[in-house]
Amino acid sequence: MAPALSPLAPSNFPEMPEIAGVRMATASAGIRYKGRADVLLALFDKGTTAAGVFTRSKCPSAAVDWCRDKIKAGKARALVVNSGNANAFTGRTGREATRYTAASAAKAANCKPGEVLLPSTGVIGEPLDARAFDRVMDDLVAAAKPGGFEAAARAIMTTDTFPKGATAAAKLGDATVTICGIAKGAGMIAPDMATLLSFVFTDAPIAAPALQALLAKGVLDSFNAVTIDGDTSTSDTLLAFATGAAAARGAPAISRAADPRLKGFARALDAVLKSLAEQIARDGEGARKLVEVIVEGAASARSARRIAMSIANSPLVKTAIAGEDANWGRVVMAVGKAGEPADRDRLSIWFNGIRVAHKGMRDPDYDEAAVSGEMKKQVIELKVRLGIGQGRDRVLTCDLTRDYVAINGDYRS
């Protein structure tokens, strides 16, 4: 029943250093899965700042409602993630479950309920029995220790085929600070499941508003530039935690996102977010090819993003790539339906650097055999030049295979 490892999976989980001020533990609460960890607890030292970015769904989960509200205070002492039940569309009982869980975690971790963040993933529409956490909470707090990112990444998986992690270091003043991030899969991974979750931890001393600004900016070209099936989850949650522990090693405390000393950190954060986002595309349901869609020469960057997303979400473009066909006519179709400024007769299209269409028609010089060879590869770069303006953007997706339909549709048969 468990899907096979994605052929696009990285060869190994990266080596990830400890983050001073963060301790973690995982446990099996048996909410949905048996014989594997399904709860992650992270504890943060006093003074840890927090920031978050959430799904734009108009129907978010109770867990998202809780996190969005609590993150406003800009601080956190505990993170409790469960991968068995998304606590989505559970009405009043869902709100009660978040309150109960936060109270239980706060008691065990000796903090306030409002300092506990509770992202959830898993089954939707099933009431969450929050008492399930009671059985494991004290043990989790007792077991929490530095490091353990791979175990944490595994505990938040639903039917992701591999754990996702990324790390980077940056200079902040004269000190080196570290960023570690984990994530779980995009798209609806298995029956009744939703959710993209990602958590990023750093020892850098950064005030919450600055961390929030960096995160909101960083998400634009990472998680917001990935699509598997165009179906926005009701549970998407990205949280960042900055313990500030590096201040003891001389890292300056940063209060504003515009502080020039943040430049290296922002770059490192972006790298972590982009790596995690790419890993999510590589673990898209049924994916056999990673597709990078590049749009150039659009009326604006925003227009380029919309056109790139129209291409990346087109079932016909994605099935053509699954069929290893450089079907540029479908790309023109997807450009045309985006509704953005475009001129058919100025369009050029490349697959893996080979121009197949030029000025709105088939490139007379292109070598069919060479393109066919490129289309057999695991990574496909699909580039469109519009010839309208200077707008440019890039998004990641995967191909649409029969396995996607099987994973999402055939499980009852």
Added chain:
Amino acid sequence: MAPALSPLAPSNFPEMPEIAGVRMATASAGIRYKGRADVLLALFDKGTTAAGVFTRSKCPSAAVDWCRDKIKAGKARALVVNSGNANAFTGRTGREATRYTAASAAKAANCKPGEVLLPSTGVIGEPLDARAFDRVMDDLVAAAKPGGFEAAARAIMTTDTFPKGATAAAKLGDATVTICGIAKGAGMIAPDMATLLSFVFTDAPIAAPALQALLAKGVLDSFNAVTIDGDTSTSDTLLAFATGAAAARGAPAISRAADPRLKGFARALDAVLKSLAEQIARDGEGARKLVEVIVEGAASARSARRIAMSIANSPLVKTAIAGEDANWGRVVMAVGKAGEPADRDRLSIWFNGIRVAHKGMRDPDYDEAAVSGEMKKQVIELKVRLGIGQGRDRVLTCDLTRDYVAINGDYRS
């Protein structure tokens, strides 16, 4: 290689009467298909008015450009449809091909090139050798005779699995007027193919602006309310032709769409358009279930349409229906991602009349076995009540099966 007949196909092509003033013939020009008709010619008596609705794609085919320009004059003497080559993304040569074909048809039919409409479907990105029509044009004109709608509907098919036709009669003054329409499939039916084409013929004497207004209105809840995969074709063309022949039998000439005498005709036209649109949903690529999505209680009708389309285009909703799963959580997801006003905790959802979710959570009273039985049926009515306002809408789609992916992605293997 030809797909099997859709399980949702009607049992037979309807009996369709002749339309006075319209003569038709089909031929095999061998542009793509061998051993079957691939060109349709329709000739119209002098005085025939014409109206058209086209794809909103920003990258339309040369054929669409031609038709959109010529329809402005509001009249037509000939319709030449080829189902072998869409004449899309063929640059300057595409424009030359339309001019050449119109001149050739005008000469044979003894009319002006601007009175010839040229919708095309079929391969895209391949130059169209318009001289292929020379071989058959004179024969087509000579063979044209009243009736023959089934042959016409077959000639415009690409890999549709059944020909699509609908007819209705209406009173206009004291005379009975007739409407006959044909259509070909939505979605990309086969490798490199696009297009929805539909042609509607009537003997009613209706001025072009009035016909245009009726058509533009009629399309909103018929063709514009159908989606197979959310991928808008670059060739979509709906044309209506009114010969006015019924004037000889006493039908009054109508010049304004608001004329109250048009009421019955407008209703009959809507019925024909809706029937054709439903047939297109029933022949969606790989379709095994026809899905009617009804949204009630939205902030406005426009908001209801957007939410209905978000549901009807969601790969996860469509794969769930293919899997015969009343997965209402995915419906909530699709409501949430539409970006329209919605309140999770007021949502109710029904599958074939059985309420499965109420006030944003699982309906405690619903009978799982009864719903499972309904989900096995060929026609699924998915109703969502938002509880926000009075907006209501309805769209048609089909399920997303592995056959869709196979049809669109596997043809090279």
